Amino acid sequence: MRVAFLTAPEGVEQVELTDPWEAVRASGGTPALLSTASGKVQAFHHLDKADTFPVDELVGEADIETFDGLVLPGGVANPDALRQDAKAVAFVRDFFAAGKPVAAICHAPWTLVEADVVRGRTLTSYPSLRTDIRNAGGEWVDEEVKVCSGGPNVLITSRKPDDLPAFNEAFLAEFGRVSGDR
Template sequence: MRVAFLTAPEGIEQVELTEPWQTVVDAGGEPVLVSTRPGRVQAFNHLDKADTFPVDATVADSTVDGFDGLVLPGGVANPDALRTDKGAVAFVKGFFDAGKPVAAICHAPWTLVEADVVRGRTLTSWPSLRTDIRNAGGTWVDEQVHICADGPNTLVTSRRPDDLKAFDSVFIDVFDA
């Protein structure tokens, strides 16, 4: 199982990257850090700078065919930057078009809204995204983790870092199926 973790160069909530990453490793999979620029990405612990992580591949050099699934970590700045990058948005949409599973946590559904893939789907997120999801044609629910299989692929979403244990357990089962 080869899983893309898509991030912007800065603003990733560190625990929302590292815990799902470790879950993929523990399942015998290969996590790949994909970003909009080469080099390193800057993670945060909420608003404080945390560690940096090396980029394995850029969006421009990656194809959906090279992966079995996609994880979108949150953090406020990360998905906000991704949704303004046409290549990143197309990469995300490509997973939906290909029927591959996607997992998104916290603010990450902002990128899904921009990719126009939430219409007709039920998902959860950080509560402040509720209106954005509804305006994009989705249904927002306040749940620790939500699985939506209403479409060509399965979408796993979660609200916040406190939900990571449940999120990791569910998305890895979906990706490994």
């Protein structure tokens, strides 16, 4: 199973990147860090700088067909920057169009809203995104993890870092179903 993790160059919530990343590795999968710029991404612990992580591929050059699933980590600044990058938004939209599963946590659904893929979906997020999701045609629920199988693909969402164990379990189960023997 090969999983794309999409982040902006700065602002990803570190635990929302590293915890799912390690879950993919522990399950025998291969995570790949995609970003809108080469080099390294700067992670944060809320508002404080944390570690940096090397970028594996530029989102504008990545081939969706080589991935079994997409994880969108949160952090406030991360999805806000991604939703302003046309290549990142197109990558997310194309992932949905290809029928591949997507997992998003915390503020990451902002990128989904920008990609116009929440209409008719039920999802959760950090509570401050509730109105944005509803305005984009989605139904917002306050649940630890929400798996929405309506539409061409499965969408897995969670609210915050405390939900990571349930989030990881849910997205790994779904990604594993579609990965084949990759």
